[in-house]
Amino acid sequence: MKKFKYLLLRRATQLLLLVLYFGANAYGWHILEGTFGSSVLFGVIPLADPYTTLQVLATGFVLGTDVLLGAAIITLFYFVVGGRAFCSWVCPINMVTDLANWLRRRLKLDKEEVNYRFLKRSARYWIMVLGLIVSAVVGVAAFEVLSPITIMQRGIIFGFGAGIAVVVAIFLFDLFGVKNGWCGHLCPLGATYSLIGQKSLIRVKHDHEACTNCMECKIVCPENQVLWMVNKESVSVTDGECTNCGRCIDVCGDNALEFSIRSFATRKQSKGVKNETNG
């Protein structure tokens, strides 16, 4: 079970949130209402997605305070727990792209690493900025027009319609096209959360001494460029692109990776970690 601890926890969180959102519409529950764009927690606390909020602001519309406050709350939350925790613990598309990625490994589609010249992992930041520009030009929140994330979530709450095609497209793209193509290269929401979580408190920490260099972690990691320190240095993963999914921790047979509170003097401690987390 240890091998799947965080994976199962994440799936449970993702599904629970979807059930709560679904129930808000279907049964009138007042726990978590709305969609990721903007929600209400326990009938009072406003929540809003920072990137969606930025897009609406870019159109020139002066948003209601509920959304602004909601976006501030969400930004603060992910600023602390790690921006892309949204990706691995909340976003429903993560289940789709994880499945595609898993199948890819199963079908050995990964053996030949193709070099996609045009598609760099930095593309998402360009897209993020572009999304704001297009929102301003066209006068509509531009990413929301095609966002698979909210299309999938609304699909689950209100019914899919033809919108399911976008989700299937993402799945196929990640399976047969580029490895981690959507979440790792294109998604501007993931990019926004990467930026928000740059300095987050909760981080994965590597223990170089315990590592046996099996590289299991790099195989499962959807952003494996962030694990550059594996078997090199005992430091935290500080890159904002780490999704805090904990898959690397799950698969590591040598306890060389663990969640920890970010230590700002990273290089000072190198052992310690194992003792803290052995419980």
Place this chain on the structure above:
Amino acid sequence: MAKNSDNNRRKFMATTLQSVGLTALGGLLWSGYSDEAKASPLVLRPPAALPEDDFLKACIKCGLCAEACRNRDSNKDRDGNPRPSTLQMAKGGEHKLIGTPFFVPTDVPCYMCDDIPCVPVCPSGALDEASVTNEKGELDINMARMGLAVVHKESCVAFWGLQCDACYRACPLLDEAITLEYHKNERTGKHAFLLPVVHSDVCTGCGLCEKACVTEEPAIFVLPVEYATGKAGTHYVKGWDTQDQNRLKDAKEIHTVTERSEKEAADYLNMEVEY
């Protein structure tokens, strides 16, 4: 060494140029698609929605309005289960901006709830509570302008002389938004036409009339206000209306001179004009 850094710089320039180019290309395609996707002129929005252009900017697609509409107390069937809601969230393939709320009167019209549950929940301001709040500070659904009902007289059977006042009876603002006009039926000589007439200053566009209409395709239907109304223009002045006359008070005479107007007017009826 110098050569190497030169190469690096060239490579860097090329990659930057490429990124900028691709971004521009993407931006064009994306803009085109988004612009296309938001073009859905004949859609009816929830009560208090901002004018369509602003509404499309503002709506954050949270669905809170649709959820409030579905789960309002007045929307229960006999067993206490929620009925389908008036407000639906646009799905892919429905040719409306995806994720925005709308309603279709022939599916479920708006029941004009007194407490308008759908409006105060809107977090973005796309639904403007002030526009449905009266001077006393109370919510007033009669101030909503979701659309305007229009009668197509050729398919309305009341215009044929049959007795039908289904729309009139369905209207929550009966005798205000729709009135019946009586006319003599010259064809039979002894019957009356009872003709439904909609008044645009009162009609909220709820669509209850459209839902109630008895004809195969409704003869009365709600259109977005700007598609259901014309505009006479400011150069028409109602001579019998003192208020309207006031508009002329400070008007200055504009005298245009053309080649033609310089000639005397010809009294051609009394003159023997030679052609």
